[in-house]
Amino acid sequence: SRGGAEGHRWAPMMAPAIATAAIRQSLGDAARLTASLTGKKRDQIDLSSRSFTQAIGEGFVLLFQRLERKVRRLDTLEAIDVGVGKGWSSFILARHLRRVRAYDLEYTVSEQLGLDQQHKWQKPFWDHYAAIAPNLSYRFFDGARLDVPDAAADLVVAEQVIEHVGNDALENDRRVEWLKEIRRILKPGGVFYLSEAPNARSYSEALGQALGLGAHKKRFSRREIVGLMQDGGFRIESLQYTHPYPDFYPGLLLPAWNRAYEWCFQWIEKPLLATPLKYVSHHFRIVAVRN
Numbered sequence: 001s002r003g004g005a006e007g008h009r010w011a012p013m014m015a016p017a018i019a020t021a022a023i024r025q026s027l028g029d030a031a032r033l034t035a036s037l038t039g040k041k042r043d044q045i046d047l048s049s050r051s052f053t054q055a056i057g058e059g060f061v062l063l064f065q066r067l068e069r070k071v072r073r074l075d076t077l078e079a080i081d082v083g084v085g086k087g088w089s090s091f092i093l094a095r096h097l098r099r100v101r102a103y104d105l106e107y108t109v110s111e112q113l114g115l116d117q118q119h120k121w122q123k124p125f126w127d128h129y130a131a132i133a134p135n136l137s138y139r140f141f142d143g144a145r146l147d148v149p150d151a152a153a154d155l156v157v158a159e160q161v162i163e164h165v166g167n168d169a170l171e172n173d174r175r176v177e178w179l180k181e182i183r184r185i186l187k188p189g190g191v192f193y194l195s196e197a198p199n200a201r202s203y204s205e206a207l208g209q210a211l212g213l214g215a216h217k218k219r220f221s222r223r224e225i226v227g228l229m230q231d232g233g234f235r236i237e238s239l240q241y242t243h244p245y246p247d248f249y250p251g252l253l254l255p256a257w258n259r260a261y262e263w264c265f266q267w268i269e270k271p272l273l274a275t276p277l278k279y280v281s282h283h284f285r286i287v288a289v290r291n
């Protein structure tokens with residue numbers, strides 16, 4: 001393994017079963033590295049709350065468990081991560097997979113760090129993570145064509161991305177073309193993990209918009225997101241609703257919410273998602289395979 005800042009050490013995890021605790025450790029590692037680069041406190045990094053981070057971790061656990069049923073050995077897989085921002089999700093993937101190539105636009109927005117449209121603002125984060133994980137690389141791209149050969153990837157990950165494809169809520173043709181590009185680089189039977197697509201019925205989005213705390217311009221109905229995936233050449237294996245709690249908080253309330261979530265609310269989150277409340281929860285999480 002190779003040493004990193006603050007005594008962190010990179011180590012791939014080759015165990016046949018990936019435990020939830022291992023993913024949570026990876027999330028914590030990425031958050032600490034991000035904090036070290038920004039000088040911000042841990043609670044200030046996750047603008048969208050600790051419950052959001054928990055959901056990300058649980059999503060990776062479910063994804064890795066599904067992959068293990070297909071291939072048994074995660075350390076044989078190559079992945080592409082699209083729209084990576086600071087790049088911490090790619091860093092998590094690299095701890096468990098053989099190789100990860102990550103991509104993002106040169107001009108984009110870091111809502112969490114207040115870096116609005118700065119050119120290549122991601123670069124210091126990417127350099128830091130790539131120095132720790134030797135099987136991880138980052139590149140900028142134009143948002144349309146990835147410099148990846150046909151049928152080269154076992155897995156493609158896109159978190160909080162599809163709602164930003166296109167310039168307005170009506171540009172589903174561009175989203176289908178984007179999905180077809182994802183399909184092109186996947187091997188036959190390869191897995192596409194589409195996570196945190198905003199739900200059109202989300203009360204969290206409506207509340208965030210009403211209070212001026214932020215909301216996505218584009219949100220998807222279940223029928224719409226399923227139709228897009230099918231038009232892009234994918235067969236959905238799993239579709240879940242996630243995040244039954246609000247994800248937008250004023251900065252001063254965020255530490256209090258994070259403590260309340262860890263003390264109480266995390267324990268009732270899954271039961272809530274088994275009720276009709278799931279239909280107004282914040283996001284969709286999809287695992288699909290290339291047709």
